[in-house]
Protein backbone atom coordinates (compact mmCIF):
# COMPACT_ATOMS: atom_id res chain seq x y z
CA UNK A 1 0.00 0.00 0.00
CA UNK A 2 1.32 3.41 -0.98
CA UNK A 3 0.55 6.73 0.68
CA UNK A 4 0.89 10.04 -1.11
CA UNK A 5 0.75 13.21 0.96
CA UNK A 6 -1.16 16.12 -0.57
CA UNK A 7 0.07 19.39 0.89
CA UNK A 8 -2.98 21.53 0.11
CA UNK A 9 -4.86 23.40 2.83
CA UNK A 10 -6.19 21.28 4.43
CA UNK A 11 -3.73 18.50 3.61
CA UNK A 12 -4.73 14.88 3.13
CA UNK A 13 -3.43 11.49 2.04
CA UNK A 14 -4.08 9.33 -1.00
CA UNK A 15 -3.76 5.64 -0.14
CA UNK A 16 -3.24 3.37 -3.14
CA UNK A 17 -3.05 -0.39 -3.27
CA UNK A 18 -4.54 -3.76 -3.97
CA UNK A 19 -7.25 -4.57 -1.47
CA UNK A 20 -7.52 -1.04 -0.03
CA UNK A 21 -11.32 -1.27 -0.14
CA UNK A 22 -11.35 -3.58 2.87
CA UNK A 23 -9.55 -0.92 4.90
CA UNK A 24 -11.81 2.04 4.20
CA UNK A 25 -13.44 1.74 7.63
CA UNK A 26 -10.24 1.46 9.66
CA UNK A 27 -8.46 4.19 7.67
CA UNK A 28 -11.30 6.65 8.23
CA UNK A 29 -11.56 5.72 11.89
CA UNK A 30 -7.85 6.34 12.41
CA UNK A 31 -7.78 9.68 10.62
CA UNK A 32 -11.14 11.06 11.75
CA UNK A 33 -12.28 9.47 15.03
CA UNK A 34 -14.88 12.25 15.53
CA UNK A 35 -17.01 11.05 12.60
CA UNK A 36 -20.06 9.07 13.73
CA UNK A 37 -22.33 8.75 10.71
CA UNK A 38 -21.32 8.17 7.12
CA UNK A 39 -23.35 8.22 3.93
CA UNK A 40 -21.95 5.96 1.20
CA UNK A 41 -22.82 7.50 -2.15
CA UNK A 42 -22.55 5.09 -5.09
CA UNK A 43 -24.21 4.21 -8.40
CA UNK A 44 -26.26 1.26 -9.65
CA UNK A 45 -23.28 -0.42 -11.36
CA UNK A 46 -20.75 -0.06 -8.56
CA UNK A 47 -23.15 -0.92 -5.69
CA UNK A 48 -23.51 -4.63 -6.54
CA UNK A 49 -19.72 -4.95 -6.93
CA UNK A 50 -18.25 -3.07 -3.97
CA UNK A 51 -20.86 -1.61 -1.63
CA UNK A 52 -20.97 -4.61 0.72
CA UNK A 53 -17.21 -4.66 1.26
CA UNK A 54 -17.03 -0.96 2.08
CA UNK A 55 -20.17 -1.04 4.22
CA UNK A 56 -18.97 -4.01 6.24
CA UNK A 57 -15.61 -2.36 6.92
CA UNK A 58 -17.27 0.84 8.08
CA UNK A 59 -19.66 -1.07 10.36
CA UNK A 60 -16.83 -3.07 11.90
CA UNK A 61 -15.15 0.26 12.66
CA UNK A 62 -18.37 1.28 14.46
CA UNK A 63 -19.67 3.92 12.07
CA UNK A 64 -23.41 4.37 11.65
CA UNK A 65 -23.71 3.68 7.94
CA UNK A 66 -26.41 4.69 5.47
CA UNK A 67 -26.30 4.41 1.70
CA UNK A 68 -27.45 6.37 -1.31
CA UNK A 69 -27.55 4.62 -4.69
CA UNK A 70 -28.32 6.57 -7.86
CA UNK A 71 -28.85 5.29 -11.40
CA UNK A 72 -25.38 5.23 -13.04
CA UNK A 73 -24.65 7.78 -15.74
CA UNK A 74 -23.50 11.33 -16.42
CA UNK A 75 -27.15 12.33 -17.07
CA UNK A 76 -27.75 12.01 -13.33
CA UNK A 77 -24.91 14.32 -12.34
CA UNK A 78 -27.34 17.07 -11.53
CA UNK A 79 -28.79 19.08 -8.68
CA UNK A 80 -31.74 16.68 -8.32
CA UNK A 81 -29.45 13.81 -7.34
CA UNK A 82 -27.40 16.00 -5.00
CA UNK A 83 -30.57 17.34 -3.43
CA UNK A 84 -31.68 13.77 -2.69
CA UNK A 85 -28.31 13.21 -0.99
CA UNK A 86 -28.82 16.31 1.18
CA UNK A 87 -32.32 15.12 2.15
CA UNK A 88 -31.02 11.67 3.02
CA UNK A 89 -28.35 13.13 5.32
CA UNK A 90 -30.86 15.48 6.92
CA UNK A 91 -33.30 12.61 7.55
CA UNK A 92 -30.51 10.57 9.12
CA UNK A 93 -29.67 13.47 11.44
CA UNK A 94 -26.17 14.16 10.08
CA UNK A 95 -24.20 16.87 11.88
CA UNK A 96 -21.11 18.89 10.97
CA UNK A 97 -18.85 16.09 12.20
CA UNK A 98 -20.37 13.38 9.99
CA UNK A 99 -19.13 12.49 6.52
CA UNK A 100 -19.76 11.34 2.96
CA UNK A 101 -17.93 8.38 1.41
CA UNK A 102 -18.08 8.50 -2.41
CA UNK A 103 -17.61 5.05 -3.93
CA UNK A 104 -17.49 5.01 -7.72
CA UNK A 105 -16.33 6.78 -10.85
CA UNK A 106 -15.85 10.49 -11.46
CA UNK A 107 -19.58 11.19 -11.54
CA UNK A 108 -19.87 9.80 -8.02
CA UNK A 109 -16.77 11.52 -6.62
CA UNK A 110 -17.84 14.85 -8.17
CA UNK A 111 -21.36 14.64 -6.76
CA UNK A 112 -20.44 13.11 -3.39
CA UNK A 113 -17.81 15.82 -2.99
CA UNK A 114 -20.27 18.55 -3.90
CA UNK A 115 -22.95 17.22 -1.56
CA UNK A 116 -20.35 17.20 1.25
CA UNK A 117 -19.08 20.67 0.33
CA UNK A 118 -22.56 22.12 0.65
CA UNK A 119 -24.39 20.09 3.33
CA UNK A 120 -24.44 22.17 6.55
CA UNK A 121 -21.97 24.45 4.68
CA UNK A 122 -19.41 21.69 4.46
CA UNK A 123 -18.75 18.28 5.99
CA UNK A 124 -15.93 15.81 5.31
CA UNK A 125 -15.77 13.69 2.19
CA UNK A 126 -13.70 10.53 1.74
CA UNK A 127 -13.20 9.72 -1.92
CA UNK A 128 -13.04 6.06 -2.91
CA UNK A 129 -12.66 6.12 -6.71
CA UNK A 130 -13.26 2.88 -8.61
CA UNK A 131 -12.72 3.92 -12.27
CA UNK A 132 -9.29 4.64 -13.73
CA UNK A 133 -10.34 8.18 -14.64
CA UNK A 134 -11.51 8.90 -11.11
CA UNK A 135 -8.34 7.37 -9.58
CA UNK A 136 -5.89 9.35 -11.69
CA UNK A 137 -7.90 12.54 -12.05
CA UNK A 138 -11.39 13.25 -10.68
CA UNK A 139 -10.98 12.11 -7.06
CA UNK A 140 -7.79 14.07 -6.45
CA UNK A 141 -7.59 17.84 -6.47
CA UNK A 142 -10.72 19.00 -4.68
CA UNK A 143 -12.84 20.01 -7.67
CA UNK A 144 -16.44 18.90 -7.11
CA UNK A 145 -19.63 19.69 -8.95
CA UNK A 146 -22.54 18.90 -11.20
CA UNK A 147 -23.70 19.53 -14.76
CA UNK A 148 -26.33 22.08 -15.73
CA UNK A 149 -28.67 21.79 -18.73
CA UNK A 150 -26.51 24.48 -20.36
CA UNK A 151 -23.21 22.68 -19.93
CA UNK A 152 -21.01 20.26 -18.03
CA UNK A 153 -19.48 21.05 -14.63
CA UNK A 154 -20.95 24.56 -14.50
CA UNK A 155 -21.81 24.50 -10.80
CA UNK A 156 -19.53 23.26 -8.07
CA UNK A 157 -17.09 24.00 -5.29
CA UNK A 158 -13.49 23.44 -4.33
CA UNK A 159 -13.64 20.97 -1.44
CA UNK A 160 -10.56 18.92 -0.56
CA UNK A 161 -11.26 15.34 0.50
CA UNK A 162 -10.16 14.23 3.97
CA UNK A 163 -8.62 11.13 2.42
CA UNK A 164 -8.65 9.33 -0.93
CA UNK A 165 -8.55 5.53 -0.91
CA UNK A 166 -7.82 3.79 -4.21
CA UNK A 167 -8.07 0.02 -4.59
CA UNK A 168 -6.43 -1.03 -7.87
CA UNK A 169 -8.36 -4.32 -7.75
CA UNK A 170 -11.45 -2.32 -8.74
CA UNK A 171 -9.88 -1.83 -12.17
CA UNK A 172 -10.38 -5.54 -12.83
CA UNK A 173 -14.12 -5.11 -13.25
CA UNK A 174 -13.85 -1.92 -15.29
CA UNK A 175 -14.71 -2.58 -18.98
CA UNK A 176 -11.86 -2.12 -21.52
CA UNK A 177 -13.71 0.84 -22.99
CA UNK A 178 -13.45 2.71 -19.68
CA UNK A 179 -9.83 1.72 -19.10
CA UNK A 180 -9.05 3.21 -22.50
CA UNK A 181 -10.84 6.46 -21.61
CA UNK A 182 -8.82 6.74 -18.42
CA UNK A 183 -5.63 6.12 -20.39
CA UNK A 184 -6.26 9.41 -22.22
CA UNK A 185 -5.52 11.29 -18.96
CA UNK A 186 -2.72 8.88 -18.02
CA UNK A 187 -0.91 9.53 -21.31
CA UNK A 188 -1.51 13.23 -20.81
CA UNK A 189 0.33 13.13 -17.49
CA UNK A 190 3.20 11.21 -19.10
CA UNK A 191 3.50 13.72 -21.94
CA UNK A 192 3.27 16.94 -19.93
CA UNK A 193 5.44 16.05 -16.97
CA UNK A 194 6.52 12.44 -16.45
CA UNK A 195 9.17 10.89 -18.73
CA UNK A 196 9.45 7.87 -16.42
CA UNK A 197 5.73 7.14 -16.72
CA UNK A 198 6.10 7.54 -20.48
CA UNK A 199 8.82 4.86 -20.54
CA UNK A 200 6.71 2.53 -18.39
CA UNK A 201 3.79 2.92 -20.77
CA UNK A 202 5.95 2.36 -23.85
CA UNK A 203 7.22 -0.88 -22.34
CA UNK A 204 3.72 -2.04 -21.43
CA UNK A 205 2.42 -1.13 -24.89
CA UNK A 206 5.00 -3.45 -26.43
CA UNK A 207 3.73 -6.24 -24.16
CA UNK A 208 0.14 -5.83 -25.37
CA UNK A 209 -1.20 -2.63 -23.80
CA UNK A 210 -4.44 -2.70 -21.83
CA UNK A 211 -4.99 -6.46 -22.08
CA UNK A 212 -1.54 -7.10 -20.61
CA UNK A 213 -1.75 -4.84 -17.58
CA UNK A 214 -5.15 -5.77 -16.21
CA UNK A 215 -3.72 -8.57 -14.11
CA UNK A 216 -0.37 -6.97 -13.41
CA UNK A 217 -0.97 -5.73 -9.88
CA UNK A 218 2.45 -4.21 -9.53
CA UNK A 219 2.11 -2.27 -12.75
CA UNK A 220 -1.40 -1.03 -11.90
CA UNK A 221 -0.26 0.21 -8.49
CA UNK A 222 2.80 1.90 -9.98
CA UNK A 223 0.87 3.48 -12.84
CA UNK A 224 -1.92 4.82 -10.63
CA UNK A 225 0.55 6.07 -8.01
CA UNK A 226 2.66 7.93 -10.54
CA UNK A 227 -0.42 9.63 -11.98
CA UNK A 228 -1.68 10.65 -8.58
CA UNK A 229 1.76 11.96 -7.63
CA UNK A 230 1.89 13.96 -10.87
CA UNK A 231 -1.51 15.53 -10.41
CA UNK A 232 -0.76 16.25 -6.74
CA UNK A 233 2.51 17.90 -7.68
CA UNK A 234 0.69 20.28 -10.00
CA UNK A 235 -2.26 21.14 -7.78
CA UNK A 236 -0.22 21.73 -4.66
CA UNK A 237 1.73 24.23 -6.71
CA UNK A 238 -1.43 25.92 -7.84
CA UNK A 239 -4.43 25.33 -5.61
CA UNK A 240 -6.85 27.58 -7.43
CA UNK A 241 -6.49 26.86 -11.11
CA UNK A 242 -4.68 29.92 -12.37
CA UNK A 243 -1.09 28.94 -13.13
CA UNK A 244 0.59 25.59 -13.51
CA UNK A 245 -2.67 23.69 -13.17
CA UNK A 246 -3.41 24.84 -16.69
CA UNK A 247 -0.85 22.38 -18.03
CA UNK A 248 -3.32 19.64 -17.07
CA UNK A 249 -5.46 21.03 -19.90
CA UNK A 250 -3.15 19.62 -22.58
CA UNK A 251 -5.46 18.52 -25.41
CA UNK A 252 -8.49 19.73 -23.50
CA UNK A 253 -9.36 23.03 -25.20
CA UNK A 254 -9.74 21.27 -28.55
CA UNK A 255 -11.04 18.12 -26.83
CA UNK A 256 -13.91 20.00 -25.18
CA UNK A 257 -15.06 21.34 -28.55
CA UNK A 258 -14.97 17.84 -30.05
CA UNK A 259 -16.92 16.59 -27.04
CA UNK A 260 -19.60 19.25 -27.51
CA UNK A 261 -19.70 18.68 -31.30
CA UNK A 262 -20.51 15.04 -30.61
CA UNK A 263 -23.33 16.10 -28.28
CA UNK A 264 -21.35 14.40 -25.51
CA UNK A 265 -21.75 11.01 -27.21
CA UNK A 266 -17.94 10.71 -27.42
CA UNK A 267 -16.36 10.12 -24.01
CA UNK A 268 -14.08 12.76 -22.49
CA UNK A 269 -10.87 10.67 -22.54
CA UNK A 270 -11.33 9.90 -26.24
CA UNK A 271 -11.88 13.59 -27.05
CA UNK A 272 -8.80 14.56 -25.05
CA UNK A 273 -6.74 12.04 -27.02
CA UNK A 274 -8.01 13.55 -30.28
CA UNK A 275 -7.25 17.01 -28.92
CA UNK A 276 -3.70 16.00 -27.96
CA UNK A 277 -3.19 14.51 -31.43
CA UNK A 278 -4.29 17.76 -33.07
CA UNK A 279 -2.11 19.95 -30.84
CA UNK A 280 0.85 17.62 -31.47
CA UNK A 281 0.43 18.02 -35.26
CA UNK A 282 0.02 21.78 -34.96
CA UNK A 283 3.10 22.06 -32.74
CA UNK A 284 5.23 20.25 -35.32
CA UNK A 285 3.95 22.52 -38.08
CA UNK A 286 4.64 25.60 -35.94
CA UNK A 287 8.22 24.44 -35.34
CA UNK A 288 7.72 23.87 -31.60
CA UNK A 289 8.12 20.09 -31.63
CA UNK A 290 10.33 17.64 -33.54
CA UNK A 291 8.47 15.32 -35.89
CA UNK A 292 10.15 12.30 -34.32
CA UNK A 293 9.03 13.23 -30.80
CA UNK A 294 5.51 13.85 -32.14
CA UNK A 295 5.48 10.46 -33.82
CA UNK A 296 6.40 8.77 -30.54
CA UNK A 297 3.48 10.42 -28.72
CA UNK A 298 0.95 9.60 -31.41
CA UNK A 299 2.19 6.01 -31.63
CA UNK A 300 1.71 5.58 -27.90
CA UNK A 301 -1.82 6.99 -28.04
CA UNK A 302 -2.60 4.57 -30.88
CA UNK A 303 -1.03 1.67 -29.00
CA UNK A 304 -3.58 2.19 -26.24
CA UNK A 305 -6.42 2.26 -28.76
CA UNK A 306 -6.87 6.03 -28.64
CA UNK A 307 -7.64 8.19 -31.70
CA UNK A 308 -5.27 11.05 -32.62
CA UNK A 309 -7.29 13.12 -35.08
CA UNK A 310 -10.73 14.56 -35.72
CA UNK A 311 -12.48 16.43 -38.52
CA UNK A 312 -13.04 19.54 -36.37
CA UNK A 313 -12.19 22.73 -38.35
CA UNK A 314 -9.81 25.46 -37.17
CA UNK A 315 -12.78 27.83 -37.09
CA UNK A 316 -14.77 25.53 -34.79
CA UNK A 317 -11.70 25.16 -32.59
CA UNK A 318 -11.36 28.94 -32.21
CA UNK A 319 -15.07 29.54 -31.59
CA UNK A 320 -15.12 26.77 -29.03
CA UNK A 321 -11.99 28.04 -27.28
CA UNK A 322 -13.50 31.52 -27.01
CA UNK A 323 -16.50 30.03 -25.20
CA UNK A 324 -14.42 27.73 -23.04
CA UNK A 325 -14.24 28.69 -19.38
CA UNK A 326 -10.48 28.06 -19.42
CA UNK A 327 -9.94 31.18 -21.55
CA UNK A 328 -8.03 34.08 -19.91
CA UNK A 329 -8.82 37.60 -21.14
CA UNK A 330 -8.55 37.95 -24.91
CA UNK A 331 -5.95 35.22 -25.34
CA UNK A 332 -6.13 31.46 -25.42
CA UNK A 333 -3.72 29.46 -23.26
CA UNK A 334 -2.42 26.61 -25.35
CA UNK A 335 -0.49 23.84 -23.62
CA UNK A 336 2.36 22.70 -25.80
CA UNK A 337 4.67 19.73 -25.25
CA UNK A 338 8.02 20.57 -26.85
CA UNK A 339 9.75 17.51 -25.43
CA UNK A 340 8.07 14.42 -23.94
CA UNK A 341 7.74 14.87 -20.19
CA UNK A 342 7.67 18.68 -20.22
CA UNK A 343 5.08 21.30 -21.13
CA UNK A 344 4.66 25.02 -21.60
CA UNK A 345 1.78 27.45 -21.63
CA UNK A 346 1.78 29.47 -24.86
CA UNK A 347 -0.67 32.37 -25.06
CA UNK A 348 -2.16 33.01 -28.48
CA UNK A 349 -4.65 35.50 -29.85
CA UNK A 350 -7.69 33.86 -31.47
CA UNK A 351 -6.13 34.61 -34.89
CA UNK A 352 -2.83 33.00 -33.94
CA UNK A 353 -4.64 30.01 -32.49
CA UNK A 354 -6.69 29.60 -35.68
CA UNK A 355 -3.52 29.58 -37.77
CA UNK A 356 -1.83 27.20 -35.33
CA UNK A 357 -4.65 24.65 -35.56
CA UNK A 358 -5.12 25.10 -39.32
CA UNK A 359 -1.37 24.51 -39.80
CA UNK A 360 -1.55 21.14 -38.10
CA UNK A 361 -4.69 20.14 -39.99
CA UNK A 362 -3.12 20.98 -43.35
CA UNK A 363 0.14 19.31 -42.48
Ligand SMILES: NC(=O)c1ccc[n+]([C@@H]2O[C@H](COP(=O)([O-])OP(=O)(O)OC[C@H]3O[C@@H](n4cnc5c(N)ncnc54)[C@H](O)[C@@H]3O)[C@@H](O)[C@H]2O)c1
Nearest residue numbers: 045072105106107108130131133134137138143170173174
Ligand atom coordinates in the same frame (compact mmCIF):
# COMPACT_ATOMS: atom_id res chain seq x y z
N1 LIG B 1 -13.32 16.78 -10.45
C1 LIG B 1 -12.41 16.64 -11.37
O1 LIG B 1 -11.30 17.18 -11.27
C2 LIG B 1 -12.71 15.79 -12.57
C3 LIG B 1 -11.68 15.43 -13.44
C4 LIG B 1 -11.96 14.60 -14.51
C5 LIG B 1 -13.26 14.14 -14.69
N2 LIG B 1 -14.24 14.50 -13.83
C6 LIG B 1 -15.62 14.01 -14.01
O2 LIG B 1 -15.61 12.59 -13.96
C7 LIG B 1 -16.71 12.08 -14.70
C8 LIG B 1 -16.26 10.93 -15.54
O3 LIG B 1 -15.70 9.92 -14.72
P1 LIG B 1 -15.99 8.38 -14.97
O4 LIG B 1 -15.68 8.00 -16.37
O5 LIG B 1 -15.36 7.63 -13.87
O6 LIG B 1 -17.59 8.38 -14.87
P2 LIG B 1 -18.63 7.46 -14.09
O7 LIG B 1 -18.61 7.75 -12.66
O8 LIG B 1 -19.92 7.61 -14.80
O9 LIG B 1 -18.08 5.99 -14.32
C9 LIG B 1 -18.12 5.43 -15.61
C10 LIG B 1 -18.90 4.11 -15.59
O10 LIG B 1 -18.09 3.13 -14.97
C11 LIG B 1 -18.83 2.43 -13.97
N3 LIG B 1 -17.81 1.97 -13.01
C12 LIG B 1 -17.08 2.74 -12.16
N4 LIG B 1 -16.18 1.98 -11.52
C13 LIG B 1 -16.36 0.70 -11.95
C14 LIG B 1 -15.70 -0.54 -11.67
N5 LIG B 1 -14.68 -0.61 -10.83
N6 LIG B 1 -16.14 -1.65 -12.31
C15 LIG B 1 -17.17 -1.56 -13.22
N7 LIG B 1 -17.79 -0.42 -13.53
C16 LIG B 1 -17.40 0.70 -12.91
C17 LIG B 1 -19.81 3.44 -13.48
O11 LIG B 1 -20.91 2.84 -12.90
C18 LIG B 1 -20.18 4.16 -14.78
O12 LIG B 1 -21.16 3.43 -15.48
C19 LIG B 1 -17.26 13.24 -15.49
O13 LIG B 1 -18.45 13.68 -14.93
C20 LIG B 1 -16.20 14.32 -15.36
O14 LIG B 1 -16.72 15.63 -15.41
C21 LIG B 1 -13.98 15.31 -12.78
Ligand SMILES: [Zn+2]
Nearest residue numbers: 185252268272
Ligand atom coordinates in the same frame (compact mmCIF):
# COMPACT_ATOMS: atom_id res chain seq x y z
ZN1 LIG C 1 -9.72 15.59 -18.65
